[in-house]
Amino acid sequence: MAKDAQKKQPATPASPDSMNRRQQLVETYRMTRRNDPKVGLLTFGAGLVAGLLGFLLFYVLPGDGVIGWILAVVGSLLLGSLAAMVVFGRRAQKAAYAQMEGQPGAAAAALRMLRRGWKSDPVIAFNKNQDVVHRVVGPPGIVLVGEGTSPSRVRQLLVTERRKHERVAAEVPIHEVVCGNGEGQVPLSKLVRHVQKLGRKVKPAELTDVLSRLRALDATRSNVPLPKGPVPTSMKGMRGNLRGR
Known part of the structure; x- marks a missing residue:
């Protein structure tokens, strides 16, 4: 048996x-x-x-x-x-x-498709309602991407994270993006392209210093596990085929 x-x-x-x-x-x-x-x-x-x-x-x-x-x-x-x-x-x-679409951590999975020269950190902040903030560091500077069930709560979480990041990287441009299908939000399918179009405001040589400051900020946080579910088993293999298309 x-x-x-x-x-x-x-x-x-x-x-x-x-x-x-x-x-x-x-x-x-x-x-x-x-x-x-x-x-x-x-x-x-x-x-x-x-x-x-x-x-x-x-x-x-x-x-x-x-x-x-x-x-x-x-x-x-x-x-x-x-x-x-x-x-x-x-x-x-x-x-x-x-x-x-609609699964926790979907934005983090999409951001993994970004090209080289980008540093993606999933779930750097969250609240009890499972609203989360992901972070991407690249040519536009620091991009904070929020997702959750309530846009108002997500935006408040983004404001809190923006203040924390301004303390350690005040001179670096910080962008806030809410992933979703509502007004003023960026759909999941357009998230990567939207982030790429934010411009080039930080030189590659400056990114090392920015990442070093952010590591010091993250050292004060507790480890947060990425919500399970949204990443297909073949996503990592697809990334090379999907970039830039």
């Missing part, structure tokens, strides 16, 4: 760190297909159409002959693969956001 019970238990999902590129891509496709059943058809269709156009384009330009055929085949494969990856990346990103 014990052996039968063990056999019925679902296998624990593998960590993205232990997966190779192909395994991460397969896991990403499975996650996307659960939320977007048409992803396979759309990806194949985009690759096929782009491949045919590429074949015609590269065949006509150099003219007839062996070289024309070779360039046409290579061009069709390149354009078809590129179109398929772009479509798949966009559908996967949309499915990932749909899976995270």
Whole structure:
């Protein structure tokens, strides 16, 4: 009986760190297909159409002959693969956001998709109502991102955190962002792009000093665990495909 019970238990999902590129891509496709059943058809269709156009384009330009055929085949494969990856990346990103939407810590999971040069710290502050504030440090300066069930409570939490950060980094620009779908809030699907568009006000050489000051501030805080649930097992593998798209 014990052996039968063990056999019925679902296998624990593998960590993205232990997966190779192909395994991460397969896991990403499975996650996307659960939320977007048409992803396979759309990806194949985009690759096929782009491949045919590429074949015609590269065949006509150099003219007839062996070289024309070779360039046409290579061009069709390149354009078809590129179109398929772009479509798949966009559908996967949309499915990932749909899976995270409304779950605690969703904003923190989205902020992990930021490019290099950004330092993301999830859940640096919270209250008893499970409203939380995440922090991102990058070219715009310090970005405090709040999320929760009550916008007024989130904004109050952001004001409190802003004051704390101004004590240790008064000369650094501090931005406040509320993640949500209400008025004056930034939707989860647009959060990363919104943060990236805040401008470049801090030089890379200055970030080291800013991060050092923030570590001193964080040393006075108690450790806060990130709420479980919003991060798909394949999110880390998807990050490389989704950046900048």
